[in-house]
Amino acid sequence: MKIELYENFIKGEKMVDWTHFNKNNGGSDSDAFEEMIYLLFCTKYDKKEGIFGYFNQRGIEKEPIKVNDKCIGFQAKFYTTKLSDNTPDLIKSIKFAKRDYPNISKIEFYINKEYGQGRKKGTNKPQGQIKVEEFAEKNDIEIAWYLKSKLDVILFQPEYQRIHEKFFGKEKSFLDYIEELNIYSNSLFENIKDDLTLKDNPIKLNRDSYINEIDEKVSENDCFLINGNPGCGKSALAKEFLKQKDCPILMFKPDDFDVENIQFFFDRFNLSLNEFREFFKDFDEKFILIDSAELIGTLKNQRVIDEFFKLMIQDSWKIIFTSRLNYSNSLKLNLKVNLNFKVDEITVKELSLNELVSLFEENKLKLPQNIKFKKSLQNLFYLNAYLSNIDNIDLEDESEIKDVLWDLIIKKSHYQYGNNPDKREECFLRFIEMKSSNPYFKFESDYFCQEILNDFQRDGIISNISDKYYFCHDIYEDWGLEKIINKNFNESSDYEIFFKKINDSVKFKVAYRKWLHYQLNNNYGNVDEFLDFVIVDDQCRESWVDETLFAVVVSNKFELFLKKFKFQIMSDEFILKRILYWLQTIFRKESDSQFSKLVKEHANKIIYKPFGVYWEKFISFLYDNLEKWNKSQMEIIVPYLLEWNRHYSEGDATRNSSLIGLKFYENLEANDYYGVDKLKDSCVSIILLGSKEIKNELEEILNKTLLNQ
Incomplete structure (x- = not known):
């Protein structure tokens, strides 16, 4: 039955929560139940003027009615004990009904309880039910049972909505909140783009080999990791796999768990942990998707999400993670070593050059000559952004693709009428700074900036779900954070001011790592003196020294760093410890x-x-x-x-x-x-x-x- 109820949740149909029946009817359960069943019976048989009856009428609730060739009566029973304990009461009702209405041929019993399964060989019926039906048969009466599970189905049908609201009220139940949780999850799920688009026409990539591998491995493990570079299509692959499943699927982002304890996570959906676990416990197959799981390591209180994972695995959920390749090793270690989960993984590769050439030839498109540009198009995010904006891209442009797309997507520089590219950029960067500090921030902006935010939502760059902003793809946030760090680095008169200008939120620290890593690999001369300040000058905070060491350890300048800063490594135990820590964590x-x-x-x-x-x-x-x-x-x-x-x-x-x-x-x-x-x-x-x-x-x-x- 719970599976049927879940299927109705995702269709948005009204549910029945009997805990509200008592609250809504002032404790007069029996009287309210009789009145509710009377209205159901009248609605069912279209008795718009009601049915005649007597006060405290015996046997059946009202006078029997004629339906075709049958004489039908009904009885409403609200029991507080087991249904099998009330067999004598049901037999007595049949006895009085037959005595007072000799022509009655059918009695419909509406009862708030269920029978337990019987043990008699050859039938599932319990002894109490058999006795009632045998007594009715001797009196030429047919019995129709409408027990709790049938009433659940009847009461969420549209034609009975007014009756439902009268006796259960419009107050939301935990089932409504489960539905809201599902809507929230689906909103995140739908933000994942799983098709390439060329002038509004989808281009489908064949990823069957990945799907088959996931399907084969996921059943044998508690958790499954989909790793890959940013924008390679990890989330889209997870979505494509899960769309094939006909079972509960929930999706969350790591910062959903940035709370004090696990109940605070469920408080957001007005649920208790026990209600959530109880509802989903009977599903044989169920999945949770944690997107951008590399950000788990940035949570202030990782104990909450670890506890969530343990309980979900205990309840037989399968958890799928998408993670950037550089961070997947530490995530895997936590799942395997600290949480003792069975984990498997795949690494999603970017398109090969041959695959890219074939795709362009099949769609009669010309590849750009810019080698860096062409290499970037092997990444599905950049390829999709390129195809979506192809009419506005100069194939001879020698710029980096992210700079071209920033102008086209974020600034919309090619839009002349009613557009202010610099204002769009300013608004987007302000938005990122505020969100990086507080995921639940309220964006206070002027009217024009609010209109730009609305435009970003229409363009699929950001979304607002349950009063919380998200980026539809992490790369948009990466672009913005890099712009902010670059801008502050170039405009600051000294390096101490630079660090004061960028906030020390986890998001900015991660972005700083990426920015410095890029600079070390590609523009070392640009940060040579900067490294001197960070490593040699005592004014730089240890947290920023640590983030710098991370970037150095994974860069191609690590050996040069060891030579240049030999004295500092040998004299400062903090630097020595952190280099060894990062080596151990990453490699x-x-x-x-x-x-x-x-x-x-x-x-x-x-x-x-x-x-x-x-x-x-x-x-x-x-x-x-x-x-x-x-x-x-x-x-x-x-x-x-x-x-x-x-x-x-x-x-x-x-x-x-x-x-x-x-x-x-x-x-x-x-x-x-x-x-x-x-x-x-x-x-x-x-x-x-x-x-x-x-x-x-x-x-x-x-x-x-x-x-x-």
Whole structure:
């Protein structure tokens, strides 16, 4: 029955909530129930003038009526005990009805309870129901049962709406709030564009291989990650997969969970956690989509969303995440290690150049000559934006595609009449600054700016759902945040003022990482002095130093950074700790050793290992400065080297790591440090694990030891 009710929610039909029956009728449940059934019966048989009856009439509620060749009466019973306990009362009603109306041939029983399933072999009917029907049959009376589940169906039919409102009231029930939750979720879902469009004509891409892979893997796991670069079509793929499902599907954004506790999340929809779980518990298949899941890490209180995930998995929901590729590793680690979920994933690739060329040829389009432009079109977001604005794009333009699209989509520079491009840009950037600080902000603007916001909504750039603004695609927000940071960077007279101008919300910090990463890779000269200020000058706050280190660690200037800021890394433990932290967080993957596979299979635990050239570069940096590390720094470094050697017994990095361990051990032995036994044991483990790479050094130590004896 609950599945039927859910299907009616999504059609927007009126539901029945019996908790409101008592509230709406002042506690006189029995009298109200009899009156309600009388009105239902009259409506059903079109008795617009009512039916004659007596006060406290026995057997049936009113005089029987003639319908074709049948004489029909009805009885309304509002019980507070089990229906099976009231068998004598029902038999008595039939007995009095037959005595007072000998010609009666059918009685319709309207009852607020249900029978439990019977145990008698060959029938599902319980003994009480069988006794009532057998007694009625002996008296030539047909029984029609209208129990609670049938009344639920009857009362949300349109023809009975006035009766429903009279006895249940217009006050919203938890079912109405479940419906509102579904509407909210559907609004987010519908904002996902899942087709390319060329002059209002859809272009469908074949993504069946992805859909089949998701379908195959999602049933075997608690969670499923769809990873990929921004704009590659992750959300559209999730939507395409879920559209095939005929079951409850809910969608949320990470900042929906930016609340103090899990009940506050449900308070937004006027629901309790228990009501939500109770309603959906009987569905065999159900999905939750968390879009832009990389933003989970930006939540102030991640415990809330983790608790939500645990409860949903416990209730057999399947959770699908879309996440940017650079952030998916940390998300996966949290799901697997901290929450102990079974997780699988796919990575969505951008179009190949051949696929792009074929698509343009099939639609008789000319590819732009600009190589950067052409490469950008392999990304589905940029391709769709390009196709939607193709008549206004100069194929010979040498600009970056995002700058061209900013002018076309955000500023609408090609619109002359009634348009103010600079005002549109100003309004959009103000909007982003306010939203980044508070997702539930109220946008206070002049009339003209409000009209621009309305225009942005019509253009599918932003949306307002349940009094909360969203970007229809994260890339629009990325563009704006980058513009704000660039503008403040170029206009600030010094770097301290720059940091004061950009707010320290999580969104801006993430945008700062992306901006600096781009600058490091493409315009290093533009930020060379800026790095000096951040790393060397004590005026820069640690939080911004940390965000800077993140950008550096994932950039192609990491090795240059190690050389230039060697002194700061070796003298400032905060910088040393955070570089190691980011290396561990970003460059970490599931171990493929035989032992790890056995642990995963038998203990459902996943072992992870560090990986990549950036780890190797940093271990080399540690080795190059071997003589300069003090005891406190050794305590920071040693656990990471031990982790490396546990997974890699060979290679230059392992050799360097083992030699560092050897040197650290010698220093600890030579200096009479207190409480370093555990640290020395770890150094010995590093040496033993990497012994193959430092065989000569170990032989030399052994020979010296033997000579000294």
